[in-house]
Amino acid sequence: MNKIHLYIFALTASLLVLSSCRSGNSKDLDKKKNAIALPIYSIDTSSANTIKDYIGTIEGKVNVEIRPQVEGILEEIYVDEGDFVEAGQKLFKINASAYEEVLNNMIATESVAKAKLQNARLEMERLRPLVENEVISEVRLKMAKSAYDVAKASLEQSSAAVRSADINKQFTILKAPVSGYIGRIPKRIGNLVTKNDPQSLTVLSDVQEVYVYFSMSESDFLYFSKKQAKEDLLDSAYSNLERKRKLAFPAVSLILADGEAYGQKGHVDAINGQVNRTTGAISLRATFPNVDNILRTGSTGTLKFVETQKGVIQIPQVSTSELQDKTFVYLVDENNKVQRRAITISGKSNANYIISEGLQVGDRILLSGFDKISEGVTIVPINKAK
Numbered sequence: 001m002n003k004i005h006l007y008i009f010a011l012t013a014s015l016l017v018l019s020s021c022r023s024g025n026s027k028d029l030d031k032k033k034n035a036i037a038l039p040i041y042s043i044d045t046s047s048a049n050t051i052k053d054y055i056g057t058i059e060g061k062v063n064v065e066i067r068p069q070v071e072g073i074l075e076e077i078y079v080d081e082g083d084f085v086e087a088g089q090k091l092f093k094i095n096a097s098a099y100e101e102v103l104n105n106m107i108a109t110e111s112v113a114k115a116k117l118q119n120a121r122l123e124m125e126r127l128r129p130l131v132e133n134e135v136i137s138e139v140r141l142k143m144a145k146s147a148y149d150v151a152k153a154s155l156e157q158s159s160a161a162v163r164s165a166d167i168n169k170q171f172t173i174l175k176a177p178v179s180g181y182i183g184r185i186p187k188r189i190g191n192l193v194t195k196n197d198p199q200s201l202t203v204l205s206d207v208q209e210v211y212v213y214f215s216m217s218e219s220d221f222l223y224f225s226k227k228q229a230k231e232d233l234l235d236s237a238y239s240n241l242e243r244k245r246k247l248a249f250p251a252v253s254l255i256l257a258d259g260e261a262y263g264q265k266g267h268v269d270a271i272n273g274q275v276n277r278t279t280g281a282i283s284l285r286a287t288f289p290n291v292d293n294i295l296r297t298g299s300t301g302t303l304k305f306v307e308t309q310k311g312v313i314q315i316p317q318v319s320t321s322e323l324q325d326k327t328f329v330y331l332v333d334e335n336n337k338v339q340r341r342a343i344t345i346s347g348k349s350n351a352n353y354i355i356s357e358g359l360q361v362g363d364r365i366l367l368s369g370f371d372k373i374s375e376g377v378t379i380v381p382i383n384k385a386k
Contacts, residue, residue: 048349058216060205069171096172103165113155120148180206215281232373314352330366
């Protein structure tokens with residue numbers, strides 16, 4: 001009986017183990033059978049083009065306010081708003097009648113001074129031989145010489161007044177100091193104009209080259225500055241002076257108000273020496289050629305800095321999810337199980353994020369289907385082309 005009992009016990013245990021194995025295999029098969037097929041993305045390094053945008057204001061390289069130097073009634077306007085004028089071309093005329101009269105009076109005063117000087121010279125020449133022959137005392141000659149000096153100084157004063165009156169008369173014709181385009185003309189013929197007017201007669205803009213003024217954050221500025229410092233260390237061909245003159249910014253594109261890209265590239269050629277304490281931004285200036293005269297003072301545009309970064313990890317933006325202030329991806333391990341992982345984004349390149357921390361070459365991440373899975377589940381990966 002003992003042998004029979006032992007045999008029955010062993011047979012029962014074997015059947016239980018076999019049943020258990022079949023049950024476990026059945027569960028594994030069920031899991032694989034029920035696993036969801038989802039697209040994945042394999043991580044590798046590549047080159048990324050990052051774009052930074054800044055709003056800029058366009059100004060002519062030379063902007064000259066045309067203001068009157070004398071007061072008077074505006075008599076003529078020789079140009080119209082938007083006209084291109086050459087340096088020296090007439091722009092405005094102020095009624096010159098009063099200044100002509102002043103000039104005529106000064107010329108008459110100068111003529112009187114010339115006659116007095118001539119009389120003083122004749123008197124001095126008449127007395128000189130009399131003094132030499134001791135007919136009269138030397139004091140008389142000295143007095144005549146003094147009168148001559150006074151007449152000479154008076155003539156110089158009168159001549160200066162004539163020149164001043166002539167300058168004022170010339171100021172009644174306002175000419176273009178540089179070549180450029182005429183801006184708005186707020187005054188009209190018959191208006192009184194003075195040199196103390198708060199508003200200029202017009203603004204003349206030389207726009208053969210234009211400046212685009214813009215601001216960037218302190219962090220962006222530091223990024224470009226540090227990048228340039230690294231390049232300088234690697235490039236010993238530049239002298240210290242040349243390094244100081246170099247600016248750390250790539251060529252810049254300009255997007256106009258209509259959304260079209262301007263045909264010429266510009267370059268940053270000036271940086272403000274201080275950071276604005278209120279905004280935390282620093283002002284910069286980019287210069288663009290304006291051969292076709294498309295750009296105008298007062299216009300706005302968007303500056304785009306495109307920079308190529310080599311050997312970076314980038315992933316599609318659609319493969320990420322956000323929770324509070326963190327960004328996550330779903331990592332697929334070697335057993336095709338899904339685990340959530342936090343990542344650090346350092347920039348954007350088209351529809352991709354550039355990743356600085358959290359992923360490495362060879363990792364696999366989910367591209368979509370986040371609402372169909374939970375952490376720890378097994379999926380069937382579908383490789384997607386990059």
